[in-house]
Amino acid sequence: MRWHLGERGRAAVDAAAALAAGVFTVVMLHQGGLGSDSDGYRSLDLTGFLLAVASVAPLVWARRAPGVAFAVSAAATLALIPYPLDVPPGLLIATYMLAEAVGGGDTPRRRLWAAVSVAAFVPLTMTLMLLGDASLSSMSSGMVAWATMFALVWTAGDRSRLRRDRIAELEVHARLRDQELRGQRRLAAAQERTRIARELHDSAGHAINVILVQAGAARLLHDRDPERSLRAIETIEEVAQSTIADIDRLVRALREDTGLAAPAPAGTTDLEQLVDRHRAGGLEVSTRFDGAPRGLPSGVAWAAYRILQEALTNAARHGSGRADVRMSYGESAVEILVRNPVGDRNRPGGGMGIVGMRERAALLDGTLEVHDEGAGMFRLRARLPYDPPATAGAVA
Numbered sequence: 001m002r003w004h005l006g007e008r009g010r011a012a013v014d015a016a017a018a019l020a021a022g023v024f025t026v027v028m029l030h031q032g033g034l035g036s037d038s039d040g041y042r043s044l045d046l047t048g049f050l051l052a053v054a055s056v057a058p059l060v061w062a063r064r065a066p067g068v069a070f071a072v073s074a075a076a077t078l079a080l081i082p083y084p085l086d087v088p089p090g091l092l093i094a095t096y097m098l099a100e101a102v103g104g105g106d107t108p109r110r111r112l113w114a115a116v117s118v119a120a121f122v123p124l125t126m127t128l129m130l131l132g133d134a135s136l137s138s139m140s141s142g143m144v145a146w147a148t149m150f151a152l153v154w155t156a157g158d159r160s161r162l163r164r165d166r167i168a169e170l171e172v173h174a175r176l177r178d179q180e181l182r183g184q185r186r187l188a189a190a191q192e193r194t195r196i197a198r199e200l201h202d203s204a205g206h207a208i209n210v211i212l213v214q215a216g217a218a219r220l221l222h223d224r225d226p227e228r229s230l231r232a233i234e235t236i237e238e239v240a241q242s243t244i245a246d247i248d249r250l251v252r253a254l255r256e257d258t259g260l261a262a263p264a265p266a267g268t269t270d271l272e273q274l275v276d277r278h279r280a281g282g283l284e285v286s287t288r289f290d291g292a293p294r295g296l297p298s299g300v301a302w303a304a305y306r307i308l309q310e311a312l313t314n315a316a317r318h319g320s321g322r323a324d325v326r327m328s329y330g331e332s333a334v335e336i337l338v339r340n341p342v343g344d345r346n347r348p349g350g351g352m353g354i355v356g357m358r359e360r361a362a363l364l365d366g367t368l369e370v371h372d373e374g375a376g377m378f379r380l381r382a383r384l385p386y387d388p389p390a391t392a393g394a395v396a
Contacts, residue, residue, distance in 0.1 A: 010063060018059035021089040025052040033084035041084040048083045051076050056090035059097070066101040067114065070094045074121055081128055086142070091121070092153050099157025100164070118154055122147045207243035209313045211236050214281050228282075235281045270301070271308060275325060278312045284322040285312065291329030300334060300386045303360040307368070308336055310357050311380045315340035319378070333366070333385040342378045357382065 028034060029044040029052060042048065054076035058069035073094040077085070095118055102114045126143050218232035272287075279285050296304060308325070315323035315338065323340040354370055357380075361368040366384040373379050 011060075014060050014063060017093055018056045018090070021059065021093055022053060022056040024089050025056060025085070028086065029080075029083050034086040042082045044083065048080065051080050051083075052090075055080065055088065056093075059090060059093055062094055062097040063101070066094070066098040067110075067117075070098045070114075070117065074117075077121075078125060078128060081125065081132065087149070088146075092149060095150055096153045096157040096160075099154045100161045102161075115154070118150055122150065204243060207239050209317055210239050210278075210281055213316045214239070217282055231280070232282060235277075238280070239277070270305060271327065274305065274309055274312070278316065278323075281316065282321065283312065283316045286322075286324050288324075288326045289329070290327065296334060297386050299364060300384050303364055303366070303384050304334055304336060304382075306360060307357045307380075307382050307384075308338070310354075311336070311338040311340075314378075314380075318342050333383050336380075336382040336384075338380045339373075340378055341376050 026044070026049060029048055032041065032043070055073050058072040062069035070091075073091045077088045077091045080088075098114050098118070102111045122143055125146070214232040214236045218229045218236070221229040221232065275285050275287055312323060312325075319340040319342050323338055326335075326337040328335040328337075354368075358368045361382050361384060364384050364386075366382065368380070368382045371379045371381075
């Protein structure tokens with residue numbers, strides 16, 4: 001879990017670090033260092049106390065100006081050379097914050113200057129101590145320890161910066177990915193709305209065609225065969241009610257922001273019901289189902305339903321009132337074959353219905369063929385493939 005501190009929280013942390021480093025420095029100078037008392041060092045006085053405060057005070061604004069804070073702390077630390085300063089806590093913290101701050105969006109030149117400034121501090125300290133008559137042998141072990149501490153602190157600050165930059169990069173990628181996913185969801189929703197609107201068009205169009213055919217039959221049979229005329233009117237009523245329910249369902253899905261997918265036809269059962277409805281409308285339909293009836297994937301179910309619906313509607317409108325339907329359920333595809341007699345002036349094939357059926361089949365990598373077999377016979381054949389494993393989650 002990452003904790004995000006505000007400006008006040010970070011300022012409080014920096015002030016606490018400066019206070020702790022200051023207390024540690026003053027106590028260390030007062031005790032004469034971390035080890036045994038060493039001769040040749042000045043005891044803590046007012047000047048030493050003020051220099052100790054100056055060495056840690058920049059930590060309060062080090063986040064805003066890390067370079068300035070390091071320079072001020074380094075100058076105060078150098079001035080503390082006559083005192084028993086075994087460890088410079090203020091400058092070490094300033095070094096860490098400088099390493100953590102530079103880099104990323106900073107220029108390579110600024111980062112180079114920061115690294116050179118930190119690396120030059122120990123040699124500069126040794127030079128000043130040599131000028132103050134200190135022996136090289138007496139200060140060598142202490143300067144090696146200082147160099148090691150500064151190297152480790154700089155490395156830790158640099159690792160922290162890299163981690164922070166990496167987290168920021170991941171957050172940017174996450175935001176971009178989230179935006180991409182939202183865009184994909186909006187695109188999918190728009191495509192789904194288009195599909196549902198198309199289903200609405202197809203459903204209403206087929207229903208109107210059936211109603212027109214049945215209305216014409218009822219008018220022609222009104223006087224000579226009232227019973228058949230009444231059945232035609234009942235079919236009109238049934239188709240109208242079913243269409244109203246279908247339109248209500250699709251329009252409701254169009255209005256919703258989520259859950260746009262409309263229920264698909266339920267495979268074999270709905271296809272048989274579709275055939276029965278056209279039989280009730282007066283079309284003589286002979287059917288043959290090869291292979292074990294099964295549930296179909298929703299996309300295949302929609303396509304099969306609409307293609308068969310369009311083919312039977314064409315048979316009713318352009319044919320002589322009869323159609324032969326054959327459905328074949330294979331291991332990887334369902335095939336639909338519809339044959340019906342047609343008159344010379346009412347041959348289908350040039351309208352938008354055939355174009356729509358071909359498009360539905362193509363979307364599933366399937367095929368749709370229409371042929372005029374001659375002798376007044378029209379044939380439509382569609383093949384809709386599906387992956388065999390997909391049938392496990394098909395609409396039952």
